[in-house]
Amino acid sequence: MQLILESLFNGVAIGSVLLIAALGLAIVFGLMGVINLAHGELMMLGAYSTYITQLIFKLPILMPFYNAYVIVAIAVAFLVSGVVGILLERSVIRRLYGNPLETLLATWGVSLILQQFVRSVPLAYGAGLIIALLLGLLLPIVLSKEFISNRYDRFIKLGSWSIATLIGVLTASGLSSSISKIGRASARNVDVTAPSWMRGGIDLWGITFPVTRLVIIVITLISVLSVTWFLNRSVWGIRIRAVTQNRSMSDCLGISTETVDILTFGIGSGLAGVAGVAVSLLGSVGPNVGGSYIVGCFMVVVLGGVGNLIGTVIASFSIGILTDLIGAGRLLTIWPDMPGPLASTVDFFATTSMARVLIFALIVIFLQFRPAGLFPQKGRMVEA
Amino acid sequence: MTLLETHNINTYYGESHILRDIDLSVQHGEMVCLIGRNGVGKTTFLKSLIGLLEPRSGDIYLEGNSLNRMQPHQRARAGIGYVPQGREIIPYLTVEENLLLGMEALKGGLTAHRKIDSFIFDIFPVLRKFLARKGGDLSGGQQQQLAIARALLGSPKLLLLDEPTEGIQPNIVQDIESAVRRIINEKGIGVLLVEQHLHFVRQADRYYAMQRGGIVATGRTSDLSQVVVDKFLSV
Numbered sequence: 001m002q003l004i005l006e007s008l009f010n011g012v013a014i015g016s017v018l019l020i021a022a023l024g025l026a027i028v029f030g031l032m033g034v035i036n037l038a039h040g041e042l043m044m045l046g047a048y049s050t051y052i053t054q055l056i057f058k059l060p061i062l063m064p065f066y067n068a069y070v071i072v073a074i075a076v077a078f079l080v081s082g083v084v085g086i087l088l089e090r091s092v093i094r095r096l097y098g099n100p101l102e103t104l105l106a107t108w109g110v111s112l113i114l115q116q117f118v119r120s121v122p123l124a125y126g127a128g129l130i131i132a133l134l135l136g137l138l139l140p141i142v143l144s145k146e147f148i149s150n151r152y153d154r155f156i157k158l159g160s161w162s163i164a165t166l167i168g169v170l171t172a173s174g175l176s177s178s179i180s181k182i183g184r185a186s187a188r189n190v191d192v193t194a195p196s197w198m199r200g201g202i203d204l205w206g207i208t209f210p211v212t213r214l215v216i217i218v219i220t221l222i223s224v225l226s227v228t229w230f231l232n233r234s235v236w237g238i239r240i241r242a243v244t245q246n247r248s249m250s251d252c253l254g255i256s257t258e259t260v261d262i263l264t265f266g267i268g269s270g271l272a273g274v275a276g277v278a279v280s281l282l283g284s285v286g287p288n289v290g291g292s293y294i295v296g297c298f299m300v301v302v303l304g305g306v307g308n309l310i311g312t313v314i315a316s317f318s319i320g321i322l323t324d325l326i327g328a329g330r331l332l333t334i335w336p337d338m339p340g341p342l343a344s345t346v347d348f349f350a351t352t353s354m355a356r357v358l359i360f361a362l363i364v365i366f367l368q369f370r371p372a373g374l375f376p377q378k379g380r381m382v383e384a
Numbered sequence: 385m386t387l388l389e390t391h392n393i394n395t396y397y398g399e400s401h402i403l404r405d406i407d408l409s410v411q412h413g414e415m416v417c418l419i420g421r422n423g424v425g426k427t428t429f430l431k432s433l434i435g436l437l438e439p440r441s442g443d444i445y446l447e448g449n450s451l452n453r454m455q456p457h458q459r460a461r462a463g464i465g466y467v468p469q470g471r472e473i474i475p476y477l478t479v480e481e482n483l484l485l486g487m488e489a490l491k492g493g494l495t496a497h498r499k500i501d502s503f504i505f506d507i508f509p510v511l512r513k514f515l516a517r518k519g520g521d522l523s524g525g526q527q528q529q530l531a532i533a534r535a536l537l538g539s540p541k542l543l544l545l546d547e548p549t550e551g552i553q554p555n556i557v558q559d560i561e562s563a564v565r566r567i568i569n570e571k572g573i574g575v576l577l578v579e580q581h582l583h584f585v586r587q588a589d590r591y592y593a594m595q596r597g598g599i600v601a602t603g604r605t606s607d608l609s610q611v612v613v614d615k616f617l618s619v
Binding site: 235238239241242245246248249250251252253254255256257 | 434435436455456457460461466468472474475476477481484485486488489490493494495534538
């Protein structure tokens with residue numbers, strides 16, 4: 001009993017990391033059909049955002065609230081990755097809709113640019129740049145609602161971009177002078193230290209549940225629920241689903257497809273940022289952290305059935321539980337007197353990386369028989 | 385004021401010249417039918433009106449306002465309701481959600497309008513029964529009714545209907561015909577209809593006949609002679 005519970009918990013913990021990482025991709029790749037290889041780098045940006053937020057909360061003024069920095073970091077990471085994602089959609093991906101191969105190459109290029117960016121630009125300047133972009137994009141929208149007349153449109157844009165640049169530069173210099181760690185460029189990995197309440201574990205039924213893992217499970221749960229609600233219940237959700245299913249007709253009905261594209265891509269990228277927060281709590285953060293997750297993300301989305309959120313959820317939890325069963329050699333614990341050759345095979349795969357190899361091989365074999373994944377789209381419109 | 389006016393519309397697919405100098409007008413409360421054999425450019429013309437295709441030259445005016453260079457969603461909000469050939473129901477959305485999307489063309493869009501006007505269910509009672517069903521699971525005739533209802537919920541001034549009776553069982557054709565007639569009488573909107581069904585064509589006030597991308601004949605449908613019918617309708 002205890003064994004099953006422990007295995008289940010570990011599986012769910014591994015699965016929820018996979019799920020939170022794949023959730024954004026399920027929207028960008030699954031719904032919009034965009035192969036975004038820079039998704040992992042958007043996660044990396046989220047992880048670095050967590051690191052910077054944590055350092056800012058170590059400043060004397062904010063020190064009393066240090067324990068709450070993870071919650072702030074989630075919002076910050078969502079915004080940072082979302083803005084970068086929107087920029088990426090506007091500048092690169094929008095011109096390549098309908099050309100999957102070119103999209104793949106272009107986004108791979110973007111992922112390399114982003115990796116090099118965090119290596120060779122001081123993080124403080126990066127933060128300043130992001131803040132400038134965020135303000136520059138948001139201010140005209142907020143301000144144009146205040147001043148209805150379009151005559152001043154150009155001035156509002158110009159003014160808000162200059163204000164945004166100013167604030168960005170001020171933030172960059174302020175951050176680099178007050179926190180020396182991020183004032184210089186560095187390619188080395190950094191570590192996010194969890195606040196004290198997240199260290200240690202909770203003991204229940206003779207098992208220790210690490211709090212970090214529980215927090216990640218909760219973050220994942222909240223993200224999945226809010227995405228489900230957003231897509232199925234909100235007005236924008238109906239619009240997003242309409243545009244992804246029939247773009248030209250949605251346009252003819254009066255839906256601005258461009259706005260929907262921006263929003264969908266922004267949310268998908270923002271979720272990558274949230275995943276970055278989770279990743280930063282698990283290990284050290286470096287420029288390459290995204291690369292180690294991106295393959296798993298695509299595997300989860302394809303296995304679950306492209307365009308199917310529930311499929312993604314089930315796929316990631318089953319991969320998680322399988323990883324724990326194989327990787328921790330639990331089969332041997334359950335059945336200790338296994339015949340020799342079988343036991344040595346199980347033992348051979350009983351490491352994290354070998355478990356990954358075996359599971360990916362199993363997925364490849366599975367997809368040979370069910371190419372559309374676990375939950376393919378059904379109905380009379382599929383063939384059309 | 386004329387509801388819809390086009391001047392010298394020329395549309396191309398790549399290098400092939402499809403529409404040649406189309407002049408056409410529709411008045412308020414008028415039903416105008418566009419006839420012609422397959423492949424003469426009727427659907428291309430409707431697509432040029434809603435903005436899915438961009439004419440290389442020519443002008444489109446809706447109540448005197450130019451629609452040139454507007455995107456389809458802007459033209460929809462300006463007052464054009466479009467019922468395309470093949471219906472184009474959003475397949476995995478429920479019938480209710482499909483109907484809601486029709487109101488995106490209203491001022492403020494879905495955010496301001498969440499209630500489906502019940503006159504839709506007076507015209508097409510079958511839709512009320514299937515509200516919770518996926519749009520893609522309806523039969524062809526039901527989808528056609530849904531597509532027309534969806535377009536009407538945007539309170540258009542001009543309704544574009546592209547072969548609404550194509551491949552649909554006769555009793556539903558009757559329903560659709562009387563529904564369109566009723567809408568024109570009650571709402572006073574203009575309708576531009578592309579149709580092969582002679583019975584439906586006869587209900588229109590005026591007709592334009594197309595051949596090889598140009599308008600070759602026009603007049604009142606009451607004057608539509610058997611010669612013209614044989615020449616331009618494939619029935």
